[in-house]
Amino acid sequence: MKLSILLKRVLFIGVLLAIWQGVYMSGYFPAIQFPPPTKVFQAMVEGFADGKLVSALLASFKHLLIGLGLAIGIGTLIGVLLGKSRQADETAGMYLIAMQSIPSIVWVPLAIMLIGLNETAVIFVVVLGGTFVMALNTRTAIHSVPPEFIKAARTMGTKGMRLFFKVEVPASLPYFMSGIRLAWAFSWRALMAGELLSNGPGLGYSLRYAMDFAQMEVVIGIIIIVGVIGSVVDQLFFSKMEKKVMRRWGLLK
Amino acid sequence: MGCAYMFLQVNNVAKTFAEHEVFSGIDLSIHENQFVSLLGPSGCGKSTLLSMVAGLEAATEGSISLGGKTILEPGTDRGMVFQQPALFPWLTVKDNVTFPLKDKLSKKEQDQIAAHYLKMVHLTRFKEAYPHELSGGMQQRVAIARALAMDPKVLLMDEPFGALDEQTRHILHDELMKIFQETKKTILFVTHSIQEAIKLSDRVIVMGTRPGRIIADFPVDVERPRQRDDSRVIELEQEIMELLKGEINKVLKEELDHETKHFT
Ligand SMILES: Nc1ncnc2c1ncn2[C@@H]1O[C@H](COP(=O)(O)OP(=O)(O)OP(=O)(O)O)[C@@H](O)[C@H]1O
Ligand SMILES: [Mg+2]
Numbered sequence: 001m002k003l004s005i006l007l008k009r010v011l012f013i014g015v016l017l018a019i020w021q022g023v024y025m026s027g028y029f030p031a032i033q034f035p036p037p038t039k040v041f042q043a044m045v046e047g048f049a050d051g052k053l054v055s056a057l058l059a060s061f062k063h064l065l066i067g068l069g070l071a072i073g074i075g076t077l078i079g080v081l082l083g084k085s086r087q088a089d090e091t092a093g094m095y096l097i098a099m100q101s102i103p104s105i106v107w108v109p110l111a112i113m114l115i116g117l118n119e120t121a122v123i124f125v126v127v128l129g130g131t132f133v134m135a136l137n138t139r140t141a142i143h144s145v146p147p148e149f150i151k152a153a154r155t156m157g158t159k160g161m162r163l164f165f166k167v168e169v170p171a172s173l174p175y176f177m178s179g180i181r182l183a184w185a186f187s188w189r190a191l192m193a194g195e196l197l198s199n200g201p202g203l204g205y206s207l208r209y210a211m212d213f214a215q216m217e218v219v220i221g222i223i224i225i226v227g228v229i230g231s232v233v234d235q236l237f238f239s240k241m242e243k244k245v246m247r248r249w250g251l252l253k
Numbered sequence: 254m255g256c257a258y259m260f261l262q263v264n265n266v267a268k269t270f271a272e273h274e275v276f277s278g279i280d281l282s283i284h285e286n287q288f289v290s291l292l293g294p295s296g297c298g299k300s301t302l303l304s305m306v307a308g309l310e311a312a313t314e315g316s317i318s319l320g321g322k323t324i325l326e327p328g329t330d331r332g333m334v335f336q337q338p339a340l341f342p343w344l345t346v347k348d349n350v351t352f353p354l355k356d357k358l359s360k361k362e363q364d365q366i367a368a369h370y371l372k373m374v375h376l377t378r379f380k381e382a383y384p385h386e387l388s389g390g391m392q393q394r395v396a397i398a399r400a401l402a403m404d405p406k407v408l409l410m411d412e413p414f415g416a417l418d419e420q421t422r423h424i425l426h427d428e429l430m431k432i433f434q435e436t437k438k439t440i441l442f443v444t445h446s447i448q449e450a451i452k453l454s455d456r457v458i459v460m461g462t463r464p465g466r467i468i469a470d471f472p473v474d475v476e477r478p479r480q481r482d483d484s485r486v487i488e489l490e491q492e493i494m495e496l497l498k499g500e501i502n503k504v505l506k507e508e509l510d511h512e513t514k515h516f517t
Contacts, residue, residue: 152339152396155307156353156403157329166355170343249342250385 035217043217044225052206053225059201060191063119067126068187072180075131079138079179089139096135104129104190108197122194122202129190130183137179141172177245181238188230260285260439261306261407266315268301275301276465277314281458285406288433288440290450292493293460294500299443303409306441307333319407329353332400336412338392340384346371346395347380353403370398373432390421394428401436410442414449426452430477447493451486452479459493461500463507469496 017037023029024036035043047053082089082096107128111121145168153167195204203222210218246252259282267277275298283289291299304310306317308327317324319331332353340349350367358366371377374394384392393413400408414422430453433440444450450457454473461468471493475485 146339148335148337148339149341151309152333152335153352154309154327155331155333155409156399157327158353159327166352167341170341173343248383248385 032214033216035220039217040220040224043215044221047218047221053203053222056201056203056206057225059119060195060203063122063126063195063202064187064191067123067191068130068184070123070127071130071183071187072134074127075134075179075183076138076176078131078135080142082135083139083142093139096132096139100132100136103193104186105193107190108194111194112197117199119198119202122191122198125194126187126190129193130187133186134179134183137175137182138172141175141179142168144175145171174242174245174249174251177238177242181234181242184238185230185234188233192226259283260287260320261441262318263302263306264315264317266302266305266312266317268298268305268310269313274464276460279315279465279467281467283439283441283456285439286437287456288442288454289456289458290442290444290454291458291460292444292447292450292497293465294462294497294504295445296465296504297460297462297500298465299460300411303333303411303441303443306407307331307409329403330405331407331409332403332405333409334393334396334400334411334413336415338384338389338396340392340395340399342384344383345380346376346382346384346387349384349395350399350402352399366402367398370401371395373401373435374398374428388421390417390425393417393425397429397432401432401438405438407439407441410440412443412445415445422449429453447490447497448481451475451489451493452481457489457493459496462504468500469493 020037024031024034028034044053078096082093104125107125108121111124111128115121115124149167149171150163153163158167191202192204192207195202196208198205200206200209203226207219207222210216210222243252261281261283263279263281266279268275279302291302293299301310305312306319306324308324308331324331340346341352344352347364347367350370351363354363354366367380368377371380374397376391376394376398379387379391384395387395393416397413414425417425426449432438433453442450442453451473457471457473458467459469459471460466471489473479473489475483475489479486
């Protein structure tokens with residue numbers, strides 16, 4: 001069962017590569033616009049070998065870790081405030097949804113004008129990309145604490161801070177984890193948007209650099225890397241953690 | 254009042270939720286170590302009354318006192334078991350049971366208490382399990398052990414076996430009877446089942462609705478363990494059934510009138 005799924009997936013990629021190779025060999029597109037898979041692969045290997053892609057990746061991860069960390073922290077604070085205070089929620093909750101609906105690339109010009117063409121501007125965009133979705137999910141997490149948990153805890157003489165930290169916080173963990181996973185996904189997108197228009201270093205910057213020098217094989221290579229990292233980190237880390245929590249919390253069989 | 258001192262005393266209590274009056278003028282006196290059931294049509298305010306004794310809801314009028322002290326907020330002298338077990342899924346069975354004890358006792362004392370009550374509900378083997386690994390009946394037993402762990406004077410139970418299958422329910426009836434006799438708790442027990450109320454209680458209080466009020470108070474003068482085919486049990490069952498039928502018909506009739514008024 002498990003093996004057959006793997007086989008199907010490998011086969012699928014194989015077919016895609018074959019079609020790609022076929023289109024290339026048909027000569028419909030000029031080779032400079034449409035490199036074959038082998039050339040893209042070669043560009044990736046070279047990029048890793050000479051360290052350019054590695055340092056770009058490291059720079060990107062640095063931006064992401066700082067930005068995502070701040071987004072999770074700030075988002076959690078805003079979310080808890082809105083989740084606990086009805087007053088705050090009625091006042092600001094609507095605007096949070098509005099902010100969340102703004103695509104993160106929109107923040108790039110603002111960040112550059114405000115902060116300059118540097119890494120801080122990129123991190124700023126990453127923070128904006130992740131904060132609102134984190135805040136919204138934290139708010140939902142607090143709101144969706146089953147009232148029977150609170151009632152049961154209160155009948156056991158639990159109240160105040162202890163009620164919050166020993167019951168509401170752990171009870172809201174599943175939605176909170178979804179928030180972290182989504183914050184990562186949004187931050188990752190924001191990171192690429194920010195870096196694409198930045199002055200480097202970073203994966204997005206390398207992408208634009210390759211475009212400027214008409215290196216289509218590098219462009220495609222980086223797109224593949226971005227996609228692979230995005231899905232691998234989600235599958236191996238965030239989705240796994242979320243599922244683990246959901247299972248323990250009895251929300252998933 | 255000058256008469257005998259009552260352990261749990263509900264004095265002329267009323268509850269109103271935003272204009273909607275659930276009940277008023279409720280008086281109820283319960284002895285220590287008495288098992289009292291509350292029966293009544295849906296919506297008559299059984300859960301509300303229980304929540305008020307628990308201190309989760311405040312009385313709009315009147316007062317409730319336990320051992321001479323007015324109830325103002327929840328406290329560890331009253332344990333509550335709900336229809337849903339409401340166990341904390343992030344804690345093991347043992348940690349759920351010791352939850353109400355945290356910060357008050359040493360680790361060792363807590364473990365002893367947990368072991369004692371888990372043994373009482375026959376779940377010693379599952380002390381390291383998580384709630385989602387247990388059946389509904391087992392979860393409810395953990396909830397009972399958790400409520401008992403803080404050694405409350407009163408155990409409040411709101412349809413605790415309502416979500417369980419017939420067989421599990423009977424097993425838990427027997428366990429609860431044993432616990433009641435062993436621990437000498439005072440139990441206030443809400444149920445929809447006339448049989449369950451008669452099987453378990455010393456007294457069955459029947460509530461009516463619109464407005465919510467107490468319409469009857471039956472002492473169950475039958476030796477335990479009680480048999481379903483005992484003539485006195487059957488007699489009581491029929492008496493209570495008649496009373497409740499009248500109440501339920503009243504609700505149905507009112508709802509029908511209400512609808513015809515609005516939709517014709
Ligand atoms: N928090 C609340 N806010 C507003 N109305 C409430 C609230 N809790 C209960 N009520 C109302 O009070 C009435 C009594 O509710 P309660 O839950 O006590 O009834 P019950 O006798 O326990 O019913 P059931 O047998 O269905 O559990 C109902 O009409 C209900 O709608
Ligand atoms: Mg109820």
